[in-house]
Amino acid sequence: MTSPLITGYVQGLHRNLPAALADEAADGLMQTYQHHRAREASDQEAARTALAEFGDLATVVGEFTRQAPGRRAARLLLATGPVASSCWAAALVLGRAWAWPIPDTARASFGAVLLVAALALAAAATSRHSYQRTRLAAAASPLILALDVTAVAAAGLFAPALTWPLCLAIAVSVTRIAFTARTLPHLAAR
């Protein structure tokens, strides 16, 4: 038998965190509770002391959220955004990309996907209390990967010459592709 206070807290952990994190924290809470029960405190008293010692739910969920792999990955991808954008902008202007034979719908789709991915990453990167929100990075990362692959492929197919800004832009995108491909399985698992 466990105190309803403890049960409610554990349910809160499971509502707000992935199962593995919730299980680990719940075990710690149960150990704290059992420690106080063993000191012959009443059930209610032991539960209250254990909860006070453990920290309130918002604080614990917030700490897990700040350490979430999705939040870290989103921050890193967002931080590389201005560098990648600047490199690509310079390369596309020098390569007169507006003259490349790419349909307008494809250009518009690229822009729309980029916007959606950036918004999802921003939501994940700025999450402080919602672990669920950090999972948006897992949805945005494949989009970023696809955008980088598309940009590199388009440059390879249509760029008239290999200028140094284009080489730099491709290098930045390839680095991001490698990072995203390596991070994605971890993000999807959590």
Add this chain to the structure above:
Amino acid sequence: MKAEAQVLKGHLDTLLLASLENGPQHGYAVKEALRAGSGARFDLPTGTIYPALRRLEAAGLVEGTWEQADGRRRRSYELTPAGRRRLAGDRTAWRDFASAVTAILEPAP
């Protein structure tokens, strides 16, 4: 008190690594080791230990494994070789820093 909590937060990673130096421990045991080792001065909210251990795991400094205890899943952590190297480096840096501060603060005999 608030200032001390901030200072403690700055050294939390090193303290967690040190508490795992003698072998694998689960989160609650790590928290108790910190409390007992500091004479109850470092009494962190237990729930904040677990995210910190996960952060160290993501950094490759500790490795966690699941086990079964009291009918529940329990995660234990142990230092990786990188964690041991980091602890040794942090310990040396701390000793150097502490001896320099002590040399200034303690009155000359």
